[in-house]
Amino acid sequence: MGSKRRIGIMGGTFDPIHYGHLVTAEAARHLFGLEQVIFVPSGRPPHKRESRVTPADERLQMTLLATVNNDNFIVSDREVRSKRMSYTYDTMRSFHQELGDEAELFFITGADAVLEIMQWRKIEEVADFCCFIAATRPGYRLESFHLSPKLAENIQFMEVPALAISSSDIRRRVAAGEPIKYLLPEPVEKYIAKHGLYLAQDGCGSNFAEESVVK
């Protein structure tokens, strides 16, 4: 295990990406000795089927802007480019196929999302070559949750203070005309303004009405 390459895969909608995500990736990189962290913005996330999500290209570009000056961070468009719905299961399998057995994979995302992923039927297969890092807000309490011993062994919880920042709150702020400065990198802030993302919508066409657990 010692000589394997350790690669982090940071999953999320990144709508928009913010310092909570970046602090999480950086903490995981340090804590688990990861060689690099690959950010994988989701395509059409299955759990957000019903809700409108910002076009994948825009989320991809914001992710790029937020990570470009960190040598250890990379962005992958594999979920965004995929025609099919994205499941963590498929994503991790494709990374495993590409990087081979000598790479140990760490899937990093919010604790709520990790616990949701753990419910999926085929997830035990992924646990053979992948460890899950579940980032939590301070004071987060894990709900009683049934996990097989194999899965339980493959989850690590990691408390991240800045995770109190949330994408849904940032969208709400933009819609309300409130500042989002210092919650996310300046280039992302500028991108949001330039492209008019998250502005208040009139009528019933809300783009965040169906907000799900993953922020």
Place this chain on the structure above:
Amino acid sequence: MGSKRRIGIMGGTFDPIHYGHLVTAEAARHLFGLEQVIFVPSGRPPHKRESRVTPADERLQMTLLATVNNDNFIVSDREVRSKRMSYTYDTMRSFHQELGDEAELFFITGADAVLEIMQWRKIEEVADFCCFIAATRPGYRLESFHLSPKLAENIQFMEVPALAISSSDIRRRVAAGEPIKYLLPEPVEKYIAKHGLYLAQDGCGSNFAEESVVK
């Protein structure tokens, strides 16, 4: 009241300044329509008499680096330059004298600090020309607390998600060799590394106490 200039005074040790402080100042500026926010790093804060604090000059410089690219933010060295211990009471009086009656002052700081300040004998005098903005972490519960009606009227609570970031946690991280990236502006991160601030201490030889070399 409508035509008065509204000026925010952001008090704190800023050891070091981080995104929690900056988000707080920006939120207060927006919410209370402040023309500008003046950051006032404390000199020798009375409530930290016993503890070692980073030299005032270094805290002042970090505050400058963190705020320089925001046109609405200013840094004042009045507490740092003062030979006496700094009390919020004196600071607000000096700003009031300088800016005159046509300026309405808003003192912004963490809720715990505000409640501490409210205990002081002379604070009712300041409440004549100053409003207090108490920033809280999400989920913060106000302890039952006795305030005179005049003071109670002069306190506004404001919830700030990014306030889960804390200076003490950042110092602990640096001492433990953990990353602080994305918790504070990059120039401040670089300053801390360059000046060797917050490194683990061996024995009783503290690097907080020593004069630093300008690099």
